[in-house]
Amino acid sequence: MTSLARKLPILLILTAAVIGAVFLRDKISFEALAEHRAALLAYRDAHFVLASLGFVAVYVAIVALSLPGATIATLTGGFLFGLFPGVLYNVIAATLGAAAVFLAARAGFGAAAAEKLQSSTGAAARLQAALRENQWSALLIMRLVPALPFFLANLIPAFLGIRLFPFALTTFLGIIPGTFVFTSIGAGLGEVFARGETPDLGVIFTAPVLLPLLGLAALSALPIVFKALRKEH
Incomplete structure (x- = not known):
């Protein structure tokens, strides 16, 4: 029962992700936002604090349950609350949701997977050791470069034995x-x-946006490069 209880959160998340992909993809959309924009703005104007808390809670649930619509939620944050505090609400909510997925994955399967990798001698074990040695840089690069789906970027560190604090801070x-x-x-x-x-x-894949992101990723990779050069000498 203890083992099942640990696995239950990640199993619920995976189930919700599948159900959401089938039934909610068309409901959490740009068209839905456009249709309900007047009601959302009216509620925000009448109940700003409740609208803020409700928005963050819904965004956290979308990310934590891996439901479709995270991009629409980010757009909604800007639409309802402007660039600021919209960007702050979006970053906080996405980080909290990502941390929930990370903790659920680590409790369910991640801890056992990390222990097996640590005791093995293959390429996966070397990858785990390298990630742990350079975890801050590697995690930042994973977030800065939009190459991995957000859900996978939440799961992989959990399976490689990364601690919550560096995961959450680099995500934020x-x-x-x-x-x-x-x-x-x-x-x-x-x-x-x-x-x-x-x-x-x-627009995020255009040169004016993507090149600065790649530049930040390159800066984040410098500690890894310096460590590798020191080892060679």
Whole structure:
């Protein structure tokens, strides 16, 4: 029963993710935001504190349960609360949701997987050792470069035995640049709605946005490079 209780949270998350992918993909969408924008703005104006707390709680649930709609939630944060405090709400909520997935995965399967890797002698064990040795840089790079899906970036550190504090802090810091971009898009949605258009979310992959992110990732990788050079000498 103890083992089952530890596995239950991550099993519930995986179940919710599958159900969400099947039934909620069309409900948490840009079109839904456009349809309900007047009601959302009216509620925000009448109950700002409750709207703020409710938004953060919903965003945390979306990320923690790996439901579709995290990008729409980020846009909504900008649309409802502006660039600030919208970006702060978005970063806090995404970090809390990611930490919930991380803890559930580590409790369910991650601790056992990390122990097996540590006692093994293969490439996976070397990867685990390298990640632990350079965990701050590696985790920051994982967040700064939008190569891995957010859900996988929450699971992999749990299975490699990373501690919660470096995971949470690097998540918070690493998602700020990308979240800033999407929140700023959300802050301008009023004009997009007025024109009957859809926001261009591919902007994060354009050179003016992607190159600075890659530059930050390169800076984060410098400690790894310096350690490797010292070992060679």
